[in-house]
Amino acid sequence: MTIENTEELILNMGPQHPSMHGLFRMVVNLEGETVTKIEPKLGYLHRGMEKLAESRTYAQFIPYTDRLDYLASPHNNWAYVQTVEKLMGVEIPERAEYLRVIFGELARIASHQVCIASTALDMAGWSAWSYAFRDRERICDMYEMTAGSRLTVNIMRIGGIIEPPAEFWPALKSFLNDTPEMIEEYNGIFFGNEIAQGRLKSVGILSKELAENLSITGPVLRASGVNYDVRKAEPYSIYDRFDFNVPVRYGCDSYDRTIIRLDEIVESIKIIKQAVRDIPEGPVMAKVPKVIKPPVGEVYHRVENPKGELGFYIVSDGTTKPARVRIRPATFINLQMLPIVCLGWKIQDVVAIFATLDAVLGEVDK
Amino acid sequence: MENKVLKEQVEKLAALVSGEVEEILGELVLKVRAPHIIETLTGAKNFPNFPCDFLHDLCGLDLVDHLEVVYQLSSLRGPQRLRVKAIVERENPVIDSVTSLWQGANFLEREAFDMFGINFKGHPNLKRIYMWDDFEGYPLRKDYVTEPIEVRNIVRTRIEGE
Numbered sequence: 075m076t077i078e079n080t081e082e083l084i085l086n087m088g089p090q091h092p093s094m095h096g097l098f099r100m101v102v103n104l105e106g107e108t109v110t111k112i113e114p115k116l117g118y119l120h121r122g123m124e125k126l127a128e129s130r131t132y133a134q135f136i137p138y139t140d141r142l143d144y145l146a147s148p149h150n151n152w153a154y155v156q157t158v159e160k161l162m163g164v165e166i167p168e169r170a171e172y173l174r175v176i177f178g179e180l181a182r183i184a185s186h187q188v189c190i191a192s193t194a195l196d197m198a199g200w201s202a203w204s205y206a207f208r209d210r211e212r213i214c215d216m217y218e219m220t221a222g223s224r225l226t227v228n229i230m231r232i233g234g235i236i237e238p239p240a241e242f243w244p245a246l247k248s249f250l251n252d253t254p255e256m257i258e259e260y261n262g263i264f265f266g267n268e269i270a271q272g273r274l275k276s277v278g279i280l281s282k283e284l285a286e287n288l289s290i291t292g293p294v295l296r297a298s299g300v301n302y303d304v305r306k307a308e309p310y311s312i313y314d315r316f317d318f319n320v321p322v323r324y325g326c327d328s329y330d331r332t333i334i335r336l337d338e339i340v341e342s343i344k345i346i347k348q349a350v351r352d353i354p355e356g357p358v359m360a361k362v363p364k365v366i367k368p369p370v371g372e373v374y375h376r377v378e379n380p381k382g383e384l385g386f387y388i389v390s391d392g393t394t395k396p397a398r399v400r401i402r403p404a405t406f407i408n409l410q411m412l413p414i415v416c417l418g419w420k421i422q423d424v425v426a427i428f429a430t431l432d433a434v435l436g437e438v439d440k
Numbered sequence: 441m442e443n444k445v446l447k448e449q450v451e452k453l454a455a456l457v458s459g460e461v462e463e464i465l466g467e468l469v470l471k472v473r474a475p476h477i478i479e480t481l482t483g484a485k486n487f488p489n490f491p492c493d494f495l496h497d498l499c500g501l502d503l504v505d506h507l508e509v510v511y512q513l514s515s516l517r518g519p520q521r522l523r524v525k526a527i528v529e530r531e532n533p534v535i536d537s538v539t540s541l542w543q544g545a546n547f548l549e550r551e552a553f554d555m556f557g558i559n560f561k562g563h564p565n566l567k568r569i570y571m572w573d574d575f576e577g578y579p580l581r582k583d584y585v586t587e588p589i590e591v592r593n594i595v596r597t598r599i600e601g602e
Contacts, residue, residue, distance in 0.1 A: 117570040124555070125579055125586075160465070286516060289495050289544030295516075302516045373465050374512055374523065376496070385497055387510070398580075402497040402512075410547050439570065 096435030119439035127399035140226035146185040151230035157375040157386040185380035186335035189432040202264035234359035274329035278427035292382025331430040498548040500556035537563040555580035
């Protein structure tokens, strides 16, 4: 029997769908199982960060930045405090710069581990999920030693950073020693897995031209064959002192978008090892005035977040509160590829493509 | 050195679209009026040697007497960066959409519309992105009235036995 007069089905995915990584909703039009149209609906986690910033002092806004990309909160702190420092012209001590790099790269590893884990989980790979999360726990423990909290750490200050306690260094050392084994495990259990490869390889092709036109940044852009990393192209902090490579993949598919995060973990470990070797003794806070009052002006600063480029655009009117804080979230802009790339794929591929974007809704909805 | 060449090109473009060039904290800023925006950005995208062909960010800005749309341009193949500011009237905030130049401007323009009420002519799907559709007002404008903390506290207290 042949079926005639099929009807288009409209499916609401999210906001409480387990594969939606938070509160993301998309309206999917389906022809059978094939996607014909996708419309992302945002705003379920919108807290109005940019408006909140206007009624707070510069220092009071730092804990809010933790809640942007909550899987890599030191990075958000870092981007914000560096923007304010650039506006004020503050030079921070050497030791603080090295500590910032160490925590930033630890956050990158933790964030990429969650990406690998949740991509595996979205394809029902429970064991790969548990391996990656087990290792991420150790990074969370290191946060806890230093800051007291495990997720939203609020570790950086305008002009410096918190000094980690003595027990932090042995924990870091033992973590670094275990990393080769860790990476081998992820390779064996997830990336080498035939089912995972079948689900991810040549799914959701994002061409280089389209990626550039869509303003896509971060690992998603680099998996489409563009060699661009802010840490290399425009070294901020002390990234010009370290020897590391920018991993680039040319497959443009979901598999490359995931495995490039593993390559980045390897590079991050290299950076941390060099930073631990070279870190000098000294103070961790620069001399900054008690009341932070940047001069009238504006500044735009961007850093390489694990998920893409995070930018802050701060306009100061010379008072203690900013006139405007603009946050350029990476995944919000990366999400624009979803309605274009998913067309023609099956509904289960949409889940895979969305997972490889590594969207964190705290950052998307601000 | 590179900056000098870029500056020359930006100044040439500014003369073409009657804009002003400034340098704020080492970054070039080009200020133009809203009707010239497509011409300006097309020019910047096609600079010889230093094309600013990557739309990094687009956002609105409220300066009380007028609104601005701020474009952060850069390139994936060089260090060049340029900030373009388009002046938009407060009473009638209309500007051409740049989605024809960069598809990536889609969500960003929707956000600027949502938060500042700037109308992007020629945008394929200009709807609110964060706030719900029947929300009134534009939250990031300076004249938007948020409820004072006393009012919010009253809403939160519960009457006993409720």
